[in-house]
Amino acid sequence: MAMRRVPPACAGATPQASQDMARSVADAMIEASFIPLPPTTKRDGMVDEALLRRKRGMIALSLSERSRRFSMRDGFRAFDADTHVNPAANVLDRYVDPSFRPRLADLTPYRVPSGKMIGGTPDTDQYRVDTKFYPRVLGESGPHETFTGRGTNWRGTKQPRVGVQDDLALNRVMDMDDEGTDTHFLVPTLWVSVVGLPDVELEIGLTRAWHRHAAEFCGQAPGRLKTAIVVSTRAVDEAVRQIKEWGTSKWAVAVLPAVGKDIPIDHPDLEPIWQAAQEHDLAVVHHSNTWNPPYFPGYRDLWDNIFLGRLASHPWGGMRFMAAFIGAGILDRYPSLRMGVLECGFGWLPFWAKRMDEQAVYVGGTAPLKHAPSEYMTSGRFFCTIERHEGEEMFKYVTSVLGNDVLMYASDYPHSECQFPNSVDNVLKWSSVDKETRRKLLWDNAARFYKAT
Structure with a gap:
């Protein structure tokens, strides 16, 4: 009809x-x-x-x-370059291959209750592998009796709507309208920890299900919801197949490598992934983790303390990823490829740029490079999300060193660190930042990175 x-x-x-x-x-x-x-x-x-x-x-x-008209804030559109989605196990189960369905029983030990997950759905489970706890409080001799190092404090003033991490795209768009955000880039979270399982077929099965779910979820608001093709670094042929299958989809704007602990991101076996990403004009993104695989570098060296762990995990992961990616000459071999790091902080970028330049000359150990490492960071092909708490003055300093084409607005919605529904407004309070730079921060840079323009 x-x-x-x-x-x-x-x-x-x-x-x-x-x-x-x-x-x-x-x-x-x-x-x-x-x-x-x-x-x-x-x-x-x-x-x-x-x-x-x-x-x-x-x-x-x-x-x-x-x-709908664009819900501008003070005349600015907003592209949130790092938000999260965490579909429940029963949601992902709907989308698995029929041939994989018998293998769901093998994932039963990794189904854990969602609990009071912000933006989740009550009475559901999550796929979560090898959660790491940090039970020691600094200054104490051993694990604290009641402290797990798993809690976080909500930083916003209003809770997101139910189901925005599962399959209620309408609720997510309503939250976006409340906050004045035009587009979300969605980073899948807990289920990606299956990269920590020895059986790569379990990882592949859930990854395929994720892509089908992403197509339906983002397809309900295709101009506003974008996400990544998740690729296994343990199954490169399968990774390339997934990029070819989904790479022209409107929702697919990036490739997110699930990097196991034994495979460096610069390993030559991964070259077909970067080739396929470039052919489909997809950015390569890194997002660090704290509690689940793929763990951040040095995760066993933090003396079982979450304060040290959360301080180090995201920046350390971003530093290693971008240094290896640049130092391996990947951006030379794939001259239109873009790469970026999400939720890793940004104040360290000038320091890291200078240190990479020095160490490349002092100790070597990189591939032959056409440019100094720092020059790739200002080439228009490297991007990094901001952290609201690092603030206006830090932002101005970093842009004074690297220019205003690198940093992207991000809130971390709906995780506790966001300030929903005021994240956009709080960044707009950076009144000493000029209008052109604010426009690039809030929209232009992310739109360029994620091929929205």
């Missing part, structure tokens, strides 16, 4: 009113059979409520996007 044209009734309304009206129109359209329910929403003659909710959300999103 052809879909009847629906007037853009929510044009000109507030974002919240627009979404509510779009949902009401979607309900009416389903009820009036303007949009017939697909076969997948019926089981034994009964409507499957979960699938119906997803169908309703897809319709509402389509209507909302058609009538």
